[in-house]
Amino acid sequence: MHHERVSDNVYWFQSEVYAQVTAGAITGPNWAVVIDTLALPDESLEMRKFIEEQLGVPVKYVINTHYHADHSWGNCFFPGATVIAHSLSHAMLLQKGQASLESAKKQNPIFKPVKLIDPQMTFSDGTFSLRVGKKTLILSLTPGHSADSISVLVEEDRVLFAGDAFMPIPYMVDGNEEELLATIKRIGKMGLENIIQGHGDIILRGEIEEATRENVAYMTALHKAVKAAAKKREPLEALAEIDIESCGKSRVVLTGLGVELHKRNVMFVYNHLSEEGETN
Numbered sequence: 001m002h003h004e005r006v007s008d009n010v011y012w013f014q015s016e017v018y019a020q021v022t023a024g025a026i027t028g029p030n031w032a033v034v035i036d037t038l039a040l041p042d043e044s045l046e047m048r049k050f051i052e053e054q055l056g057v058p059v060k061y062v063i064n065t066h067y068h069a070d071h072s073w074g075n076c077f078f079p080g081a082t083v084i085a086h087s088l089s090h091a092m093l094l095q096k097g098q099a100s101l102e103s104a105k106k107q108n109p110i111f112k113p114v115k116l117i118d119p120q121m122t123f124s125d126g127t128f129s130l131r132v133g134k135k136t137l138i139l140s141l142t143p144g145h146s147a148d149s150i151s152v153l154v155e156e157d158r159v160l161f162a163g164d165a166f167m168p169i170p171y172m173v174d175g176n177e178e179e180l181l182a183t184i185k186r187i188g189k190m191g192l193e194n195i196i197q198g199h200g201d202i203i204l205r206g207e208i209e210e211a212t213r214e215n216v217a218y219m220t221a222l223h224k225a226v227k228a229a230a231k232k233r234e235p236l237e238a239l240a241e242i243d244i245e246s247c248g249k250s251r252v253v254l255t256g257l258g259v260e261l262h263k264r265n266v267m268f269v270y271n272h273l274s275e276e277g278e279t280n
Contacts, residue, residue: 028133031060037074044074065163075117085119088148144180164198188212221247226269
């Protein structure tokens with residue numbers, strides 16, 4: 001697990017094992033808030049140990065930016081902490097999370113200690129604020145990657161923990177293409193110092209405009225290419241030819257995982273267009 005101090009009392013963690021998934025911590029004089037947990041139990045426990053032993057405070061709250069396993073399954077390793085999330089996360093955990101966890105436990109014994117922890121504190125509309133020492137955390141809905149996706153702004157530092165609303169390659173398969181595009185554009189206009197992506201490295205102030213432009217361009221090129229392929233005589237063959245580079249992203253993004261995410265994006269957009277009757 002990598003970790004880095006982003007600003008005073010604000011820390012970033014990144015998995016060395018799974019998809020460069022990230023998490024964060026904001027500390028006050030008496031307790032800390034964790035933003036997301038890492039994908040594997042050992043790394044979530046290592047993060048907790050660092051916060052408790054190196055930073056010297058217990059974790060009082062865990063904020064989940066969305067319900068997906070690599071951001072929420074570590075909740076159980078912060079006993080006594082109150083879990084905060086969007087109100088939609090509860091239903092999504094019930095509908096999809098438990099079945100996914102049972103499947104994961106059968107495939108890999110490292111997940112046997114994992115238990116799903118439902119959010120005990122939720123919000124639906126507007127924003128939700130939390131004060132940690134001298135920091136104000138503002139939680140707001142940033143949908144598109146999933147319906148329950150939220151971001152956490154450290155207001156004083158203009159640092160945004162964006163969850164998977166902002167990634168090295170936009171990923172919409174469990175969400176909505178139009179909503180994700182709007183969210184990415186909105187994040188790019190927030191006047192931020194740093195964006196903590198849900199996966200990948202920290203985006204610095206001077207990189208935000210270009211990262212936003214690249215993600216918007218990727219989604220625009222992807223939609224255009226899929227729409228054109230869908231009108232071909234053999235659409236599935238045409239879809240298979242839409243590679244990640246032709247949409248403006250590198251195949252090495254997220255250590256190669258981006259290629260698979262891109263393929264899923266292609267089929268997601270195609271299926272959506274088919275449902276809307278735009279493939280004829």
